[in-house]
Amino acid sequence: MLRIAGLTKRFGGLTAIGDVTLDFAAGTLTAIIGPNGAGKSTFFNLISGAIVPDSGQIVFQGEDITGLSRAAIVRRGIGRAFQVASFFPSMTVAENLQAAVAAHRGQWADLGRGFPRQGVRERALEVAEMLGLHDSAHVLSANLSHGDQKLLDIALGLALEPSMLLLDEPTAGMGPEERWNMIEKVQRLWRLQNLTLVFIEHDMDIVFGIASSIRVLCYGRVLAEGTPDEIRANPAVIEAYLGTPDPEDDA
Amino acid sequence: MASGMVRTRIWRDILAGCLLVAVLAIVPALIPARAFQDFVIRCSSMALFATSLNLLVGYTGLSSFGHGMFFGLGTYSFALLMQRTGVALPVAFLLTLLITAVTAVAVGAICIRLRLIYFAFVTLAMQMLLHSVVISWVGLTGGDQGLMGGIPRRSVLGVDLGLQYNLYVFSAVVLVAGLLLMRHIVNTAFGTSLRMIRDNEVRAAFLGIVVWRVKLTVFVLSAVFASVGGMVMSLFVSGAYPELINWPISGDAIFAIVMGGIGSFLGPAVGTMILLLLNDVVTRQTEYYGLALGLIILAFALGLRRGVLDFITERLGGRPAGGIS
Numbered sequence: 001m002l003r004i005a006g007l008t009k010r011f012g013g014l015t016a017i018g019d020v021t022l023d024f025a026a027g028t029l030t031a032i033i034g035p036n037g038a039g040k041s042t043f044f045n046l047i048s049g050a051i052v053p054d055s056g057q058i059v060f061q062g063e064d065i066t067g068l069s070r071a072a073i074v075r076r077g078i079g080r081a082f083q084v085a086s087f088f089p090s091m092t093v094a095e096n097l098q099a100a101v102a103a104h105r106g107q108w109a110d111l112g113r114g115f116p117r118q119g120v121r122e123r124a125l126e127v128a129e130m131l132g133l134h135d136s137a138h139v140l141s142a143n144l145s146h147g148d149q150k151l152l153d154i155a156l157g158l159a160l161e162p163s164m165l166l167l168d169e170p171t172a173g174m175g176p177e178e179r180w181n182m183i184e185k186v187q188r189l190w191r192l193q194n195l196t197l198v199f200i201e202h203d204m205d206i207v208f209g210i211a212s213s214i215r216v217l218c219y220g221r222v223l224a225e226g227t228p229d230e231i232r233a234n235p236a237v238i239e240a241y242l243g244t245p246d247p248e249d250d251a
Numbered sequence: 252m253a254s255g256m257v258r259t260r261i262w263r264d265i266l267a268g269c270l271l272v273a274v275l276a277i278v279p280a281l282i283p284a285r286a287f288q289d290f291v292i293r294c295s296s297m298a299l300f301a302t303s304l305n306l307l308v309g310y311t312g313l314s315s316f317g318h319g320m321f322f323g324l325g326t327y328s329f330a331l332l333m334q335r336t337g338v339a340l341p342v343a344f345l346l347t348l349l350i351t352a353v354t355a356v357a358v359g360a361i362c363i364r365l366r367l368i369y370f371a372f373v374t375l376a377m378q379m380l381l382h383s384v385v386i387s388w389v390g391l392t393g394g395d396q397g398l399m400g401g402i403p404r405r406s407v408l409g410v411d412l413g414l415q416y417n418l419y420v421f422s423a424v425v426l427v428a429g430l431l432l433m434r435h436i437v438n439t440a441f442g443t444s445l446r447m448i449r450d451n452e453v454r455a456a457f458l459g460i461v462v463w464r465v466k467l468t469v470f471v472l473s474a475v476f477a478s479v480g481g482m483v484m485s486l487f488v489s490g491a492y493p494e495l496i497n498w499p500i501s502g503d504a505i506f507a508i509v510m511g512g513i514g515s516f517l518g519p520a521v522g523t524m525i526l527l528l529l530n531d532v533v534t535r536q537t538e539y540y541g542l543a544l545g546l547i548i549l550a551f552a553l554g555l556r557r558g559v560l561d562f563i564t565e566r567l568g569g570r571p572a573g574g575i576s
Binding site: 048050069070071074075079080082086087088089090091095098099100102103104106107108109110111112113114115116117156157159160 | 257258260261435436438439440441442443444446447449450451453454455456457458459460461462464465468
């Protein structure tokens with residue numbers, strides 16, 4: 001579905017992403033892990049068109065999307081959510097989602113008819129329901145709880161009916177209980193919406209609990225890739241990142 | 252259902268606009284003072300200008316300090332077309348809109364790449380540039396003296412705008428039509444795109460909005476409405492003068508927005524009324540007009556912390572400033 005070949009991005013003397021080659025198969029739920037500064041967020045920014053790579057190629061569904069604009073990449077079906085929840089604080093939840101649905105339907109430059117047009121309101125509510133936000137539909141998004149703001153951010157990405165969704169630390173800043181609540185929602189979304197989902201996560205319990213495959217980045221390079229079991233047993237990963245496993249923790 | 256509510260909203264606005272024109276048309280029969288009509292004409296011109304600026308400042312978050320260049324361009328281009336060519340008034344009106352739009356595309360293409368204070372200062376610089384061209388190109392613009400000699404052929408569909416009352420009703424009609432059009436713009440999906448960019452430009456881009464196109468479009472649209480305000484002013488002063496294209500005129504519009512309310516559609520129009528009333532009252536009392544106005548602005552900015560209409564809306568339990576109207 002998404003094929004990345006020889007991707008490189010340097011910031012001054014620092015190589016944030018160095019010669020990364022990765023494949024993401026359709027329908028997978030992939031976790032990207034790695035220590036701080038490993039280049040995980042940069043990697044997302046490269047795929048979604050926020051920054052242009054120095055070299056390498058990004059191929060999505062058979063099409064080379066390297067160097068395309070953010071909007072052009074969104075139109076091809078890659079949605080994303082951010083580490084710090086990103087939404088429109090002066091609007092209610094419903095208005096946020098209506099705006100996203102209208103944008104997805106290509107109405108964003110429409111100067112002719114009133115907003116929202118036929119069906120936009122209904123579709124926005126459907127998206128709110130997928131993430132359990134329908135009860136707060138008329139709450140000003142700036143006043144939502146931190147967890148709900150993260151959900152709204154994901155819902156905005158989802159309103160684009162993407163085939164691939166990139167989630168940058170969906171559980172950032174959450175307490176343990178809230179985390180699992182969020183992860184259950186993400187997992188359900190992945191199952192029901194037939195999505196290819198890639199997420200960045202620091203909580204290893206979550207990563208090994210739900211991911212169908214894992215990619216480990218370290219200093220901008222791919223340290224390892226494979227199923228959770230393969231990653232757990234990988235000596236390079238253990239040394240660099242996971243630490244020595246407990247004796248009873250069967251690899 | 253959704254589109255039904257939208258339609259009701261449009262008809263309600265149109266009805267309110269027609270009522271305003273009707274009331275204004277009757278008032279001179281009760282209060283024959285010429286000063287009142289002058290006030291309404293100046294108000295119409297400046298309110299269109301201030302509201303058009305608020306499309307940028309309030310709705311899109313683009314603080315232009317040089318929006319007066321398009322107001323001034325409207326006065327000069329209209330006055331020149333009327334004085335130097337033989338075209339009818341409506342043709343001069345449309346040509347001026349075209350000239351403004353083309354200029355705004357060129358200026359906007361340069362300015363919208365910039366953000367925040369850089370955008371503000373480059374727009375200001377652009378206006379200063381245009382002002383100095385007007386001052387130095389004496390042969391075309393009359394330099395410091397401006398374009399004197401009046402506006403000939405002031406007839407629209409058989410109505411003579413040379414008569415005070417006719418110009419008064421005309422300016423009210425233009426104001427209402429302009430406000431209704433701008434109201435429509437902010438209520439479309441495009442209007443929602445403006446708020447998205449104001450709130451969170453990055454998020455808007457990641458939802459598929461081509462941000463520069465939206466910004467350039469709103470820049471040109473707001474310039475065109477400012478130019479309409481300029482044309483009303485040109486008819487009122489019978490020409491065009493350098494003060495109408497100089498940078499303090501942009502400041503007046505910003506004052507109007509601050510005093511009336513950045514978060515309400517009619518805020519800038521209300522602010523214009525307050526500004527012009529203050530202007531008339533204060534200049535009658537003291538020559539230190541700038542000082543008095545400065546103190547009042549400070550009171551608004553530091554005391555009330557919002558414009559009059561935003562304040563009232565919030566008191567009535569409405570959305571805090573900056574919300575969707």
